Amino acid sequence: MPEAKLKQACVMGWPIEHSLSPRIMGYWIARHGVNATYNAMPVTLDQLKDAMQMLIDSDYAGCNLTIPLKEEAMALMDSHDDSALVSGAINTVVVKDGKLKGYNSDGFGFMESLKSQFPEWRGDKVVVVGTGGAARGVISALKNAGAEHFALVNRTPERAEKIVSGLELNAEVYKWEDRQQALSGATMLVNGSSLGMIGQPPLELDLSTLPPDAAVCDLVYRPLMTPLLMSARARGNPTVEGLGMLLNQARLGFREWFGQDPDVTLELYEDMRKAAA
Secondary structure (H helix, E strand, C coil): CCCCCCEEEEEEEEECCCCCCCHHHHHHHHCCCEEEEEEEEEHHHHHHHHHHHHHHHCCCCCEEECCCCHHHHHHHHCCHHHHHHHHHHCCCEEEEEEEEEEECCHHHHHHHHHHCCCCCCCCCEEEEEECCCCHHHHHHHHHHHCCCCEEEECCCHHHHHHHHHHHHCCCCEEEEEHHHHHHCCCCCEEEECCCCCCCCCCCCCCHCCCCCCCCCECCCCCCCCHHHHHHHHHHCCCECCCCCHHHHHHHHHHHHHCCCCCCCCHHHHHHHHHHHC
C-alpha cells in the first residue's frame, strides 16, 4: 500500500521562537501516525500576503497565525468561518482547492480549558483586559456559553466600544486608568492582553477589590504562572492558566489539516508545562 502523501502545516508570527505549537503538533503527529510536518516560520506583517500565497503554491494544508498577524489576515482570506467573523481575527488557516479559509479557535480553546480547570465558573460579571483577536474570541465564546455581563478594559476605549456593539454585549467600558474600579463585583477576570508574557511588562492590577471567589484567567502561557496568576493564588482566588487554552485551540487546525481530532492528554499537558516553565 503506497504511503500517504506528506501533508505540511506551520505556525507563522513575529517573533516566533517562543511558540510551542511545533512541539504540540509534533506530539500529535507521532501519536496519530500522520505523515506530516509542522514547523515555525518567521513572518512579519509586510510579508503576510506573500506567505499566504506560499501556502497555496507549496501545497500546504494550512497554518496557524500568532502575533501580530491575526487581524491583518482577515482581508487575505477567500472565506471565513463564523468564529473568525465574530472575533475579527484568524489563528487557523485551511487551504483547500487553492483557496484560503480563516478560523479562530481561541474561544473554543478557552472554553475547553475553563471547563477543565474551573467548571464551576460564573458569568455574572466578566472583566476582560485587552481587546485583541484572542480576547474577542474569548468574549464571544463566553457570551455564547451564558455569560451575562462584561466589563472591558483597554488602553483604547474605542476598540472596546466596537466589541460591545459588534457582539451586542451587556457591558461597560473602562479606561485604563480606571481599571481597578472594574474589578468590583466581578465573578471572573480574564487577561486577554500580552501583558505578563516573557519580554513584556507585567499587568499592573491591584486585586484587592476583586471578590475572593472570582476566577482569574490568563491567556498568557509563557511564563505558565504569570504575575497576575501568582497574585490571585496568593489571595485564594481560583486560577485558570493559559496553557490549557493553547493546547485546546490547536485541535481545530490538526483536525482540519490532518483528519484526526487529537486529545489533550495528561502526558502532553505535563510535557508542555515543562516547556513553558
